[in-house]
Amino acid sequence: MIEVSSLTKCYGEFTAVRELSFGVQAGEVMGLVGPNGAGKTTTLRCGTGIIPPTRGQVRINGIDLAADPVGAKRQLAFLPDEPRLFDYLTVWQHLVFVARLYGVADFAVRAQGLLEELEIADKKELLPGALSRGMKQKLAIACGLLHGPRVIFFDEPLTGLDPAGIRRMKDTMRRLARDGAAIIVSSHLLSLLEEVCTHVLILKHGEKIADGSLADVRMRFARQPDASLEDVFFSATGDDRVPPLLTRP
């Protein structure tokens, strides 16, 4: 579903991502992790067509993003950490607008179903200013899912959500994967990735450190069999010298 090969992105002299290759299949949820400046955001942006790669290829559902950007973008959805909504469009009008952009045929049924599933059907006539942070996030998700994308990119999806919102977001991601979507989640919350992801890609200085199923990566980098993803992450990135926060004398 998502095939990235030899992706390289340079900003002048600086190489943010170097020769990165990976794939995410239908039903898989891949966690994109790495320390700050590792190249996660650049990878996400290149993968969604927001910025052009310097070299390499991104294929979405078999369609080359550079050769047929419109066709590829029809297959994907990008959900940023901060919902970008229009001040003067109601919840329903947001969906009408997105439906027109994507040419969604059975718009009314799909939109109503999404709003009910996300528990915001009673907020249809409200403007974003009247919605809580979690509700806005739900609206952004509804807009992203309206056209039935096969590939979904989440950027820090839990930002600003309350515990109930966090649980619903995790359930939504799992449900979408069950329904056959390929998902990439970029987050610093390793516990989230451990719960939701089937695969993980660890980046450092723009290069791939590890890529594979959680079990494979754990087997390769963990020193103990029951090591958490956090331990694996520090071990893989070479930052395992970071001491635990609480140490007893």
Next chain:
Amino acid sequence: MIAALVYLQLTALKNAVRQRTSRLRQPRYLIATLVGAAYFYFLFFRMPASPGSGPGARTGPGNIGLFVGVTLAAVIMMGRIVYLWIFSADRAALTFTEAEVAFLFQAPVQRRVLVNYKLLKSQVRIVCSAFLFSLLSQRLGTLGGNGWTHAAGWWILLSTLELHSIAASFTRERMLDIGLNLARRRALFLGGILLIGCTLGWYLRRTLSAPTPADLVQPTAMLHYLQGVLATPPLTWLLAPFIWILRPFFAQDLTTFVRSLGPALLILAGHYFWVIRSEVAFEEASLELARRRTERGEARMAGRWNGPDRPAQKRPEPFVLRPQGLVPPAFLWRNLISAGPLFYPRNWLFISVAVLGAMLWLASRPEYRTVLVFVPAIALPLSSCVLVAGPMVMRREVRLMMQRLDVMKTYPLRGWQIVLGEMLAPIVLITAIEWLLLAVMAVAAGTLKGEFGLVAAVGGFGAIAIGLLVPPVVGLMTGIPFAAALCFPAWMASLGSAGGGVDAMGQRMIFAGGYLTVLAAALLPSALVAVGPYLLVSWSSGSAAAGLIVGASAAGLTLLGELGIVIWWLGGRYERFDLSLEAPLS
């Protein structure tokens, strides 16, 4: 402790200057700075000064003029201060940034030190303002004095006003503490001012005679009469403190300036001690003020110019948007909702019919013909203003678009679809206004110029001809902010933010030049294309009106072609636009 705060202020200032200087290495900032500097140079040093401002003419105004000028300035200053005491409802708050609140309010710093820091900080702004104002005021040679005395005069005036404003807010807070709320304070002060005003009026009526017609005929006579009024003792006593503050600014020579410094500095020092010795809790209100300022800034950056405190209200749809169909109308639909119901098709039609109905009624009444004369005099400048300023206002919309670019770039749309979609709303709005103004001008011109309908008919055809050109011209001008955003995104970001500097002024000048250049470049080919059909049809049919319509149609089609090329180019530019290589827009 004050040393740390001075360090903070000086370091912040030094780093700000260093940052602005270092970015001059980028050509776009260097060019903008040079253009801005040239603008300020010509404004302050090269523009023709007012008559009598040459080197040999710095004698200053005559005694009467000077006296009246100083006293009137004192009256204005007194009015400003009275307004501050009666109508201002602000609590005792000092202006701090949120970072200053976070670092300083919890630090072991005495309140007096905080007040001193705030005063020191405000001096940066006051000194800069005094310098700029003195550059302007010294060009008015009739005021006398020189640049230094003017700068010092401005500094004393602005500093005193700043200190008085803070002291007044502190005192108002104290009044609140002792139970004198806003309504009671207003009643007390208004009552006091009324009492003083009535007493003064009664006294002046008794001692002064009313002006005779001879007093009002000539300016000199008027000045003499005014001097008599203003020199009457109770009024002079009332205005004395204000006059003392203003005298250094109006000093004609160095000796007068030095003599006038004493009382002015005494008042300034008195204000300083008033502020410093006021034991008022300003922290809570300052914290709230800092929060509101930050929210206002964020709202401005996000394009919400009505501020953060006013939530958006739900608006009806301008038309029904079906979920399937052409994409650009979806952007028009969304942007019309944002623009508000005034420009919805039905509402605008109603407004247009009402305005044109009123115009036709006016035109049918000969007794109102003189009123009609004013219509083109108002409509023509208004039309030019809308045509030039309308697309410039679009810069804000473009900035908003750029802030959402990461999401918009994931839409399955070609670049030209997005550019056309975003341009549709301004084209429709500006065209609607321009067409209405054209129709109004055509009715007025037709009624005033021709008694037999022929001239009126030609006037109407002229309006139709111009009307045909309006949409593509507006479209081309609307394309400029898009081109600027896609070619110079960092400039668009700085233009949208508050403040600026020499480089920001230069950027604005360059943009204004860009609008005029594009307008000229777009109109030239279409004008050349229009000449042939106009001459051909006018000659063959013998009708100038028909020639005008055909010529305008040819010009309009040429402009449409140009607009199509521009949208296509901008679309390609949009698709290739690499957000990551540009300065952050949000």
